[in-house]
Amino acid sequence: MNDSQTNDAPDMTGSLTKDEVIAILSQDYALDCTQSDPSLLMQVPDSAAFARFGRLILKMALGELDPARVPEPVMREVLDDIGIPIPADWAIRFQPRPPKTFIAMYPGADMALAAICRFRQPGGDYPMPPQYGDWLSGSSGMTEEQFYEFRVGDYTLSYCR
Amino acid sequence: MRHGQGFDLVFQEWLRIAAQPAPDRAEPAPGFDRYEPMFDYQPSELLDDPASGVALPDLLAMLARLATQMHVGALKVAGSVGRVPAGYTYLGQFAIHDLVNTASFRTTLDRNLPRRQFGSIQSAALDLASLYGGGPAGSPAFFEPTDETEHRARFRLGWMRDSSGDPARLGQPTRQEDIPRLALGPDVGAAPGDKRFDPLLADTRNADNLMISQLVVLMMKTHNRLYDAAHRLAADGRAHSRLFARPFEAARCILTAIYHRILREDFLPRILPDAALPVLDTPAPAAGVRLEAALAVLRFGHAMVQPVYDFSAVHSAGGPSGQARLERLMDFFGMHPTRDLPADDTWVIDWSMFLDPLPGADRPVRMNRARPFGPTIAEPLRTHAATRIAPPAELPALAGHRLGLGWRTMAKGVMARLPTGQALARRLVQAGRINAGDVVPTDALERMLRAGRTAGCIGERCLTEADIAFLAQRSPLFFYILAEARHFTDGDKLGPVGGLIVAETFASGLVDPGFGGEVSLRTAATALWQELYPSGPAMPATMAELVAFAAG
Numbered sequence: 239m240n241d242s243q244t245n246d247a248p249d250m251t252g253s254l255t256k257d258e259v260i261a262i263l264s265q266d267y268a269l270d271c272t273q274s275d276p277s278l279l280m281q282v283p284d285s286a287a288f289a290r291f292g293r294l295i296l297k298m299a300l301g302e303l304d305p306a307r308v309p310e311p312v313m314r315e316v317l318d319d320i321g322i323p324i325p326a327d328w329a330i331r332f333q334p335r336p337p338k339t340f341i342a343m344y345p346g347a348d349m350a351l352a353a354i355c356r357f358r359q360p361g362g363d364y365p366m367p368p369q370y371g372d373w374l375s376g377s378s379g380m381t382e383e384q385f386y387e388f389r390v391g392d393y394t395l396s397y398c399r
Numbered sequence: 400m401r402h403g404q405g406f407d408l409v410f411q412e413w414l415r416i417a418a419q420p421a422p423d424r425a426e427p428a429p430g431f432d433r434y435e436p437m438f439d440y441q442p443s444e445l446l447d448d449p450a451s452g453v454a455l456p457d458l459l460a461m462l463a464r465l466a467t468q469m470h471v472g473a474l475k476v477a478g479s480v481g482r483v484p485a486g487y488t489y490l491g492q493f494a495i496h497d498l499v500n501t502a503s504f505r506t507t508l509d510r511n512l513p514r515r516q517f518g519s520i521q522s523a524a525l526d527l528a529s530l531y532g533g534g535p536a537g538s539p540a541f542f543e544p545t546d547e548t549e550h551r552a553r554f555r556l557g558w559m560r561d562s563s564g565d566p567a568r569l570g571q572p573t574r575q576e577d578i579p580r581l582a583l584g585p586d587v588g589a590a591p592g593d594k595r596f597d598p599l600l601a602d603t604r605n606a607d608n609l610m611i612s613q614l615v616v617l618m619m620k621t622h623n624r625l626y627d628a629a630h631r632l633a634a635d636g637r638a639h640s641r642l643f644a645r646p647f648e649a650a651r652c653i654l655t656a657i658y659h660r661i662l663r664e665d666f667l668p669r670i671l672p673d674a675a676l677p678v679l680d681t682p683a684p685a686a687g688v689r690l691e692a693a694l695a696v697l698r699f700g701h702a703m704v705q706p707v708y709d710f711s712a713v714h715s716a717g718g719p720s721g722q723a724r725l726e727r728l729m730d731f732f733g734m735h736p737t738r739d740l741p742a743d744d745t746w747v748i749d750w751s752m753f754l755d756p757l758p759g760a761d762r763p764v765r766m767n768r769a770r771p772f773g774p775t776i777a778e779p780l781r782t783h784a785a786t787r788i789a790p791p792a793e794l795p796a797l798a799g800h801r802l803g804l805g806w807r808t809m810a811k812g813v814m815a816r817l818p819t820g821q822a823l824a825r826r827l828v829q830a831g832r833i834n835a836g837d838v839v840p841t842d843a844l845e846r847m848l849r850a851g852r853t854a855g856c857i858g859e860r861c862l863t864e865a866d867i868a869f870l871a872q873r874s875p876l877f878f879y880i881l882a883e884a885r886h887f888t889d890g891d892k893l894g895p896v897g898g899l900i901v902a903e904t905f906a907s908g909l910v911d912p913g914f915g916g917e918v919s920l921r922t923a924a925t926a927l928w929q930e931l932y933p934s935g936p937a938m939p940a941t942m943a944e945l946v947a948f949a950a951g
Contacts, residue, residue, distance in 0.1 A: 276716070276717055276718060276719060276721065277716055277717050279721060281707065281716055281721060281722050283476065283479075283705075283706050283707045283722075284473075284474055284706040284707070284777070284778050284779070285724070286471075286474060286778040286779075286782065287474055289858065290474075290854070290855065290857045290858065293857050293858055294857075316854045318475055318476050318477050319474065319475050319853040319854035319855050320474055320853075320854050320855055320857065321474030321475070321476060321778075321855065322476075323476040355719070356718075356719035356720060356721075357719070359713075359719040360562045360563060360564045360713070360719075360745065361562050361713035361714070361718075361719060361720060361743065361745030362713070362718075362719030362720055363719075363720050365720065365721045365724070367724075368724065368726040368727070368779075368782075368783075372782075372784075375736075377784060379782070379787065379801055384858070387858070
C-alpha cells in the first residue's frame, strides 16, 4: 500500500455515521456486469403460482398449516403442483417472522448483480407478472382478497429477483 | 379477427334456443352447423343428451370445473415438458388455421351455403390461403408495391427497431423481421392517441402470438426469396420452364410444396401414432374437415402451449430479460395495450430454441419443448384478455369461475352437438377404423380425473366425485382425445381416435392439387427448384432446413 492509497481507501471497518450511510446510498452501484449470471434468477414459469403460494404463506401465518409437520418431499411436491419449481439441490425453509423485529433478508451478491445488470443491457426489462397490469386496468377478475394473496405470494417468493 | 370474437353473442343466442323444449333444440346452434359429423349420432351419444340426467346449466358448470382442473393441472412443473420441439406447436396452429375457420361471423357466402358442407366447400386444402389471401390482385395490401409499376409480388414485411445500444441507430427501424402492422390513429379512422396496431395479414389469427407471427414472417421471407430468384431467372431469359412466365405463381407453387413436405414428413410423424401414419397415404377424397375435427380434435394444440418460452438471446433464461411469458407473447397481437409494440429486434425469434438442429449442428443450450399431450392447458390461456370469458349472467352456477380457452372449447362442443369421446370411439370400433382395445377404459379416465385434483386447485372449484363419475363415462371429445394420448402414449403422441382424425383431415388437405396445368404440384415445384438452384441447396423438407434457407 502506497501513500496515496493510504489517504484514499475507504475505511471498511468500524461503524458508519449517518452521513456516511447517505453518501453510500447516493452513489451509483459499483457493478461489474461482465460477472453477471442471469441463470441464477429463479424462474417461476407461471405467475398464477403466486396466488396459490400466497395462500400457503397466509395459512402458515395464521397457524392453520404448520410447516414443521410437512415433510420436505411432501412440501416439494405441493410446491411443484402449484407451479413453483424448487431445484433439487436447494433446501426448503419456512420461518415465521418474530414479533417487533424488523427483518430484511437481502439476496446474495451474485443474485443482486444478475438482477440489476439485466437493466443495463440492451433489451433488459423487468419481468412484471401480468396480474399487476390487469389489476390496474380492472380486468384481472380477482377480488381484493385474491389480489392480496397474489401479492403475498409474489413478494414472499421473489426475494428481490 | 382474433380467436373467440363473437363467442359471447353466439352463446347468448344459443342459451335462448337451448332453453326451449327439447325438439326445438335438436339442431346445433347457428354457426355450428357448417361441418358434417362423421356419423349420424343418436341423442344418447351426445354429451348434452337430456336423458343423461344432467340439465344443460349443470353440464356447463361441470365443464367449467373440468376446464379449471385442466388449467390448474398445467401449473405442475414435473412432467410438463414433452418430446416435441415447441416450434411444431405453432406450425400446427398455422396449418389448422389454414384448414379451419369456425368464426361466428362469416361473409355473404353463408346465405346460400348448404348446411354441413362448409368443411368440404371451404378451402379445406392446405394451400396457404391463410398466408396469400386473395394474392396481389385480390389482397394488394399484403404485398409490397414496386416503384416502377403497380405490379406486386413480394410480401410486405414489418420492421423492428434497433436495440443494439448504438446511439446513431437506437430505436430506428432497421430490421425487416416482423409481420406488417397498421399503426392505428386518426389517419386510418381510429381515435387520436390510439396506440394499438392492427395486424395486416390475410388471416389475423396468425398474429395471435409472436411465435406464429414469426412463423408467418419465415414463410413470407421464403416466398420473397423464391420470387426474387424466379423473377431474375425469367428476366434474364434463362428460364426453361414455362411456369416461370409467372414468377409469383412459381414462388407460391414451390412454397406450397415445401409446406406440404414439411407437414407430411416432419410435423405429422412427430405427433401421430404409428397406426395412423398409413392414413396419410390413402386419403379419402371426400373427407374434408368434419365437425368432430373442427370443433374438438384439431384443438389438440391448445394442450401443447407452454406458459413461458426461451424466445431469443435477450428473452431467455440466460438473457437479461429472462424467459418470455406467454401473456406477453400474446400481447403482440397488437389490439391490447402493450409497451412492446412497435417491436424492437430483441424479439426476433431464435428458431434454434424451438426446433431440432440441422444434422451435424450443435444442439442449442436451451430448446423449448411442447407440453406432453394430455388433459392440461397452460393457465395464461384461461386468464389472458384474448381467451378469458365473463361468466354469463344467465348461468349463475358459473359465477366466480374464471373461464377461458378450455371451457370455451368444450362449450362450443356442446353448442355443436358433438358426441362424447366414448361414443365416437365406439363408432370407430364398429366401423373397423380402430380396435376395441383402443377405447380408454372408464377406470383409467376416473383415475386421470381424480389425479387432476392437484394442489393447484387451491382457491378454485375443481371436479367433485359426482362429476368424475359422470365424466369418466361421458367425456367431452376435446378432453377425451387428450386423455387418450396420455393413456396410450404417455403424452408422446396423439392417441388412436385423435390420431386417426388428425391423419384423415391432413391427408385430405394434403392431396396434391396440381399446378399450372401440371398434374402434380410436387413435381412442378421440384422441377422449378432444380432450375433455380441447380447446385443446391436441396428443397427444404424440415422446419430447420426452411429456417436455414430463409436466412439465406
